[in-house]
Amino acid sequence: NAGVTQTPxxxxxxxxxxxxxxxxxxxxxxxxxxxxxxxxMGLKLIYYSVGAGITDKGEVPNGYNVSRSTTExxxxxxxxxxxxxxxxxxxxxSYEGSGANVLTFGAGSRLTVL
Amino acid sequence: xxxxxxxxxxxxxxxxxxxxxxCTYTATGYPSLFWxxxxxxxxxxxxxxxxxxxxKGSNKGFEATYRKETTSFHLEKGSVQVSDSAVYFCxxxxxxxxxxxIFGQGTELSVKP
Numbered sequence: 288n289a290g291v292t293q294t295p296x297x298x299x300x301x302x303x304x305x306x307x308x309x310x311x312x313x314x315x316x317x318x319x320x321x322x323x324x325x326x327x328m329g330l331k332l333i334y335y336s337v338g339a340g341i342t343d344k345g346e347v348p349n350g351y352n353v354s355r356s357t358t359e360x361x362x363x364x365x366x367x368x369x370x371x372x373x374x375x376x377x378x379x380x381s382y383e384g385s386g387a388n389v390l391t392f393g394a395g396s397r398l399t400v401l
Numbered sequence: 402x403x404x405x406x407x408x409x410x411x412x413x414x415x416x417x418x419x420x421x422x423x424c425t426y427t428a429t430g431y432p433s434l435f436w437x438x439x440x441x442x443x444x445x446x447x448x449x450x451x452x453x454x455x456x457k458g459s460n461k462g463f464e465a466t467y468r469k470e471t472t473s474f475h476l477e478k479g480s481v482q483v484s485d486s487a488v489y490f491c492x493x494x495x496x497x498x499x500x501x502x503i504f505g506q507g508t509e510l511s512v513k514p
Binding site (some may be wrong): 395 | 406432433435437442443444445446447450452490494495496497498499500501502503504505506507
């Protein structure tokens with residue numbers, strides 16, 4: 288059981304380039320999330336999804352896009368990368384969306400924009 | 402809005418010392434509260450949680466009690482080990498909000514032998 292798998296683990300981008308961070312889960316979870324982690328700032332929610340075909344913005348969505356065509360996959364797309372998007376990105380999932388649900392996190396993707 | 406505030410780190414302790422990491426929250430309503438831990442190079446994983454006032458969450462020797470009167474959820478451990486070195490995140494989640502977690506800024510703990 289792989290859990291939440293993120294690829295790539297590391298990536299360096301030039302300003303203005305685009306890329307997609309992949310996230311896949313094999314636990315049949317309905318809810319999926321993308322967070323970014325900046326030093327001393329905790330984790331901030333970028334986008335989330337409550338099921339296939341449904342996505343919604345989180346706290347910091349600007350510069351990002353997501354899609355959820357299947358239950359398993361939740362890719363995060365960066366268009367026109369900027370240095371402010373240098374961060375560690377975490378994908379997470381949970382079976383349900385009650386206040387008490389526990390999130391399972393991937394190992395993270397470290398992105399540097401130069 | 403809803404928010405979580407943690408004590409700043411880094412916190413450096415000797416092995417077998419007592420640990421407290423303070424966490425307070427602001428929320429409109431009654432959140433569930435969580436402590437997640439991030440070991441070096443890994444993603445976050447749940448350490449413990451509490452879903453209502455006066456509940457105590459516990460795991461691996463760590464404990465935290467949900468205190469509504471002081472809006473706090475402080476993390477404690479009686480005797481830390483080198484293997485406890487990690488970053489600890491306090492978080493809250495509101496009912497019927499899609500399971501979204503709101504995190505504190507994280508507290509780095511370093512335990513020396």
